[in-house]
Amino acid sequence: MTTQTEIGRLAIRAAAKIHERLHTPGRLNCVDRFPGTAWDRLRNSLWRHRKVEVRGWQTAANALLYDLDYQTGLLISQLQRFRNELPSSGRANRIVAPSQIVADLLALETEFESATIDLKEGTVTVQTEPIELESLWLGPFDVRLWWERLNVRRAYEVIAIDPQRPSKDDSVTHPHVQDRLLCEGDAALPIKAALAEGRLFDFFLLVRQTLQTYNSSSPYVRISEWDGIHCKDCGWSMEADGAGSCDRCDENVCSECSTYCRSCDRYVCHGCTGECAECESAFCDACLTLDDPAQRLLCKTCLEKGANTDDDDDQGRFAAAADAVCLGQTAAAA
Amino acid sequence: MHILYINNSGSGFADRIEVADGLTVRTLFEQKMSGKPADYLIRVNRQPASADQVLQEGDRVSITPTKIEGAH
Numbered sequence: 001m002t003t004q005t006e007i008g009r010l011a012i013r014a015a016a017k018i019h020e021r022l023h024t025p026g027r028l029n030c031v032d033r034f035p036g037t038a039w040d041r042l043r044n045s046l047w048r049h050r051k052v053e054v055r056g057w058q059t060a061a062n063a064l065l066y067d068l069d070y071q072t073g074l075l076i077s078q079l080q081r082f083r084n085e086l087p088s089s090g091r092a093n094r095i096v097a098p099s100q101i102v103a104d105l106l107a108l109e110t111e112f113e114s115a116t117i118d119l120k121e122g123t124v125t126v127q128t129e130p131i132e133l134e135s136l137w138l139g140p141f142d143v144r145l146w147w148e149r150l151n152v153r154r155a156y157e158v159i160a161i162d163p164q165r166p167s168k169d170d171s172v173t174h175p176h177v178q179d180r181l182l183c184e185g186d187a188a189l190p191i192k193a194a195l196a197e198g199r200l201f202d203f204f205l206l207v208r209q210t211l212q213t214y215n216s217s218s219p220y221v222r223i224s225e226w227d228g229i230h231c232k233d234c235g236w237s238m239e240a241d242g243a244g245s246c247d248r249c250d251e252n253v254c255s256e257c258s259t260y261c262r263s264c265d266r267y268v269c270h271g272c273t274g275e276c277a278e279c280e281s282a283f284c285d286a287c288l289t290l291d292d293p294a295q296r297l298l299c300k301t302c303l304e305k306g307a308n309t310d311d312d313d314d315q316g317r318f319a320a321a322a323d324a325v326c327l328g329q330t331a332a333a334a
Numbered sequence: 335m336h337i338l339y340i341n342n343s344g345s346g347f348a349d350r351i352e353v354a355d356g357l358t359v360r361t362l363f364e365q366k367m368s369g370k371p372a373d374y375l376i377r378v379n380r381q382p383a384s385a386d387q388v389l390q391e392g393d394r395v396s397i398t399p400t401k402i403e404g405a406h
Contacts, residue, residue, distance in 0.1 A: 094348065107380035176404030185405030190346025201380050202342055205398050209375070215403035 008106065010117040014124065015101035018147045022095045022198050025151070033085065035078035042071040084188055096198045104201035112204065113140065122148045126204050127161070131174070133214040136223050138164050138174055143207045150195060158182045158207065166221040167228045167239060174211060175219035182207060185215060233257035233270045248272040248284055263287035263300055278302035337389055340396035341366065343374075353389065360385040362395060373400055 049064040096104075105124065108115035112126040125144040132138065139162040149155035157180040160173035169178075176183045184191055187210040194203040214223060228237040231254035232246075238254055246253050247266035258267040261284035268284040275282055277296035288297040291306065298306065335355055339362075340348040353362065359378065363371050363385075375398045376383055389395065 103380065111380070183405045185403045187402045187404065189344070190342045193346035193348075194342070197348060199340065199348060201377075202340060202346075202396055202398065205375065205377075205396075206342055206346075206402065209398060209400055210402040210404045213401040213403055215405060218403075218405040 007109065007115075007117065008102075010119060011102045011105040012098075013119055014105060014117045014147070015098045017119075017122070018101050018150070018198060018200070019095065019098040021147050021150050022196070033082055035075055035082060038071065038075040038078050042068070042075055045071055084192060094197050101198050101200060104199065107201050108204060111201070112208070122146055124200065126208075128208050128211060131211055133175065133212075134223050136164075136226055141174070141177075141211055143204055143211075145200070145203070154181065155195060156182075156203075156207070158211065164226075166226045167237075168225070169221055172220045175214055175221060175223060176210065178220045182210060183218075183220070184210060185218065186210075231257055246272055248286065259284075261287055276302055278306070335389075335391040337362075337392065338394045339366065340394070342396060342398040343367075357389050358385065359383045359387045359389065359395070362389065363397070367397060374398060375400055 045064060045067050049061060049068060052060040052064060105115070105117065108124070108126050113129055114127045116125050117123070118125070123144050123146050125142050128141045128143065130137065130140045139160060142159040142161060143156060144159060145156045147155070158174070158177050159180055160177070163173045166172055171179045173180075174182075176185065187206050191203060191206050194200070194206060216222065228239055229243040229252045230237055231243075232251040233253055234257050236254050236256075238252070243252050244255060244258055244267065245251060246258065246269035248268045249272055251269055251271075253267075253269040257270060259270070259273045259282045260267055261273075261282070263283050264287050266284055272285050273282050274285050274288045274297055276288060276299040277291075277294075278298050279302050281299065283299050288299060289303050290296070291298045291303060336350055336352055338348060339351045340346075359376060360371070363374075363376065367374065371385065375396075377394075377396045377398075378387060378389070379394050380396075383395075
């Protein structure tokens, strides 16, 4: 594709606007997110630590060290977030030439399923190929960049073409996309750098590769819970809010499959349920005891009953023996 | 000769660097990156490149991880 084509001419005009936009000084929109509270808390903890140290309260000083460590970590992460939201400074910025932006825009059409430029709307949109993560089909996504938003706020959105939403959250269309916003994670800094410098080709590539990756440790909705939560015993899909769990193993279990243990007042799954060999009632495994001589699992009540019966039997045998002795003595005496 | 080298992993940066004449994509990757080339999208002048491609003066080489973990 060349600049002689219709899209080529569009790319030239869009590149001029994008280049001009990138040279506009960024607005500072994150002032209210400066972590002043975290800073004050850390300073207070430092002051308290100094105080207890002077007084020789070693245990209190050690406890405060834990606080200091935690609060320092918190402040660092909040400062990092604040830094990420700062507009790029002109000095650090190395904005590419308009010709490079044109080349980026033209290359998008070969890299993606489709690429469109809308001068009126001020957008560049690419469409990804259908995305499938761990057998979950999410379909293709549009990544739309508004160049007027560059250096002002989040300049792009990720729009599902055929949204495959999880059952529990309509705003989510991808494990890392909510309300059309990509939670960038590891891509945050390179995306920021690419946009600040006008490297649009790199920007779109970074967003696509992030969409093609599943981070199981930090999704809006886990892939395993996309279609609701599944009962571990029967596999039935449940709404996340209404799903129960086994009080012993914490696995998800539906109401049909959970069993009430009347001994400990818990609801448990099939795997954690056993049957008393005597009364044949269901109990959780923890409430069944192995009856040693008979090698049977018994509930507490049946176990106690058995012990009492044994006692009665022992007492009966003892009484009979005693009677025999008495009778023998009587016989002998007679 | 000079090329524009763009590393899209980590914090992401673009830099004009000096490289030896006749340098291939594979050698540049070995010099600059750790890990396997298959874990990265390597583009020369925005086009997919073969490992044996010899770089030219003014080339734009970008290296982007294929897997980038988003978050919540």
